[in-house]
Amino acid sequence: MNSRRIMAAFPSAADEQVTLANWRQHPFNEWAFRNVRELLPTANIARAAAPAPLSFAPRYLDDVSFANPRGETVGVGEALRASHTDGIVVSHRGQVAFEWYAHGLTPDTPHLIFSVSKSVAGTLGGILADHGKLAPDAPVTRYIPEMEGSVYGGNCTVRHLLDMSVGIRFDEDYMARDGDVMNYRRSTGWELPDPAVPPSNLRDYLRTLRPNGAPHGETFHYVSTNTDVLGWVYERACGVSYAKILSHYLWQPMGARARRLHHRRFTRRRPRRRRHLRDTARSHPLRRDDAQSRHQQRTTGRPRLVDRRHQAERQCRGLVARRPDESVSKRQLPQQVVHARPARNAVCRGRHPWPVDLHRSGQ
Template sequence: MRPTEIMRGSPPASEAQVTRANWRSFPAIRWGFTHTREVLPTAEVRRSASPTPMRSAPRELSKLGFTAPDGQPTTVEATLRETFGDALLVMHRGTLIHEWYGDGMSATTPHLICSISKSIAGTLGGILAARGLLDLEARVVRYVPELESSVYGGCTVRNVLDMAVAIKFEEDYEDPAGDVARYRFSSGWDVPPPGVEASHQRAYLTTLRGTGKPHGKVFHYVSTNTEVLGWVYERACGMPYHHILSEYLWQPMGAEEDGSLTLDSHGMGRIAGGLSVTARDLVRFGEMIRCRGVVEGRQVVPGWWIDDIHENGDPKAWADGDLAEIFPGARYRSKWYTMDPSRNDLAGIGIHGQWLYIDAASDTVIVKLATQPKAMDVPLDHRWLAAFRAINAHVAPR
């Protein structure tokens, strides 16, 4: 079945229906990622009453050629077509120079951004710290004492921000009975099989245990760390995460459209991966990061927080961690990747092909959204990194 046939008809044919059982499986994912509010319960992330203006000066980039990592010549257009692309936006020095949408997408269509949600949560941490609401060196249990007997009982907020928690958890998206599967049952994203209790996220987080090794030494990518971070924020601010995000970041940034956050059965948001926003608002967010937290002359995110992300990722923790072979020489800080320290770039990355790439060297921000069939597809990630670098070189030649 073609993706364009999904959810067509009144009612759709059974094989064309998208449900909680199949919404992240291809081809249903093409509809599920742009209609998440119709699949799962969600909370609204309110837009700004005064959206930040979007300057536009289109340039032809679709025919731009580059060499893929396998040595084959290709183009941006072909790469979008061959990697299940849904949107590609390129902003250079604050001006939108390229805007492309695939079937079912437009400038106002929300799209699930998966773990780019983490980078947004990490950015929010700097705002809360600057306002005196959050102590980064405090133990997590200062805010959430319910986690005392879990792995999080001995770690700090900074450990959680940097994915440096010594936790027994394998982020394996393909294991139907693994840690990620149990986590998804608790978040409401997946329907548990008969005999398996769904529980809810906060209860699930209290069950997680450590390796016995010290925290803060090794990068270990685990999505539940960001759920804990969101719980900490809620206790620090006295309000639900989606309200914190709206009040402190999304509205001050000048978002044009409402976003949404998926909720579990007890109303806790999926902070690590449950945000849906438009590609335009995501590129606005990226441009704010490029400008050290400034939007239209307003300091929304502290500049020192952006500087800290650029400068203080631990290269040894990365080298000893999960993803060093996939992205050699990278760094990680406050939920952001630095892919190439020589360029001082930053990236937010989500499964199924979501990218927010900010290149300081060329003053460029790129948003690429997709619905790749595989959660992790490393060759496609490397192909897109090559595309991003070709775009950067084309718009800002040295």
């Protein structure tokens, strides 16, 4: 199918429409990931009144070559086209060095960032802790008493949510057509409802989750519901919505140029957001640890996640991965950020995929 025909007419032909049944599938996702607001309820995250300026030092990187996983030498431009990449921004030493856009994406177009939102939530947690709004070692039930009786009750703490070390019975298998992930997606409105299952919402669904028998804090287990509960904790700790918290403590202080959107539905907040690529470049200094980025970190209340990077790396070495694939791709996720050694780089990962790679040694 020609992706340019998708949602181009009004009304579009049935086979050219984006729906909840196909919006994450190619080629329909090329339109959907730029237009999530037309598919799902969202909330605005207010931008800065005076956006932080970006400086540019353009470099031509299309012909830079590298070896792909099959050992073939390919150029950057060729790889971007072959992988159906929507856009990329490369920032070096505080300057935008390279931009590339396709499939309708532009510098002024928001794009869904999937689980990179987890890293944003973790950064926000560090800022809230530094402002005295959040106690990372407090039990979840201090903030959400109604979680008692679920896996998030008892001695489950906010830090367990941040470190993905909750002993939860949940199989995050994105390819499954039934089970935990499908029930989760239906509770958020991301999937078509099942007529045989009563309607639900995310917060009610989160209270049904149960432990798997493993103690909290000992086993790494990547589960997206942990971040949903984390956002709920933030709302209770601050007494306002997640969108307002993120705007006040991070989005506005860092000088974001564009309004940001996050998905909401029924009586819950799911932290899946849309951002402009250039605002991703603006946020990089928040996770760097060098003199050039100190001023921006101070304006947000320097995230203690950066200050505690060495402690976080020690923590992740002590966690046991639940599955072998988790130990490779997501095991080192203290404070919702993958800490990749060597060179103490950091990687924020999302589905389809949506990566943000920070190479501290190369700035």
